[in-house]
Amino acid sequence: MARLTKKQKEAKAKLDQSRTYNVSEASVLVKEITNANFDASVDVAVRLGVDPRKANQMVRGVVTLPHGTGKDIKVLALVTPDKEAEATAAGADYVGLQEYLDKIKAGWTDVDVIITMPSVMGKLGPLGRVLGPRGLMPNPKTGTVTMDVAKAVTEVKAGKIDFKVDKTGIVHASVGKVSFDAVKIEENTNELIQMLMKLKPVAAKGTYVKSMFMSSTMSPSIEMTSKDTVL
Secondary structure: OOOOOHHHHHHHHHOOOOOOEOHHHHHHHHHHOOOOOOOOEEEEEEEEOOOOOOHHHOOEEEEEOOOOOOOOOOEEEEOOHHHHHHHHHHOOOEEEOHHHHHHHHOOOOOOOEEEEOHHHHHHHHHHHHHHHHHOOOOOHHHOOEOOOHHHHHHHHHHOEEEEEOOOOOEEEEEEEEOOOOHHHHHHHHHHHHHHHHHOOOOOOOOOOEEEEEEEEOOOOOEEEOOOOOOO
16 A cells, blocks of 8 residues: 655645535635645536436536636637638637648547537548547537637637536536635636536436535545535
8 A cells, every 4th residue: 555645644634534525615625635746637526316328317518617727728620711710819729621630530639629610520520539539529519519610719718618427427527726716716616516507407316416526636535515506
């Protein structure tokens, strides 16, 4: 069994694992128990009482975090020539079409989000094996397939994220960085939770939010109070 470092012991001592914390408390605590020498991400994991294998219980959505994620999101805009200037002005990191389709076909996926137009989706179909497993395939439901390319790019750059329940019923999302003020982490987390509550499937029975945890890249997990109400 690996031995804990002095900093890890100090962090563990600050965390009472016999209790749950509300979002405000967890947002303060996650900063105190993180000892990484870099600006670690703050992540939230929510276990939902749904069966993702059933289409009517799938939980997927988008949310714009009021304070962004703190990450420099790399955006690729796969657009026709008449939309290139619009995408570039909005802040897309990479703009074009065929040259990037060829790069993706060769295995290049050094981006976080791909935004495209309905007329281009047919060209992306054959690249599903590359983009799908990496969560990069554009989807109208997440606003990444649209004619309003500038708006889509701007929203993603400002902190719009998409999330999807995994096969075990858990939603994972980044809600900021440890360098954020605790209030910003709290407000981002509450925005995510509120959206999850709005997306509760009618077919979901029993307890919807089973458990919630907050952690940073290098910290223990903090269990948060989970109720079927917005916290």
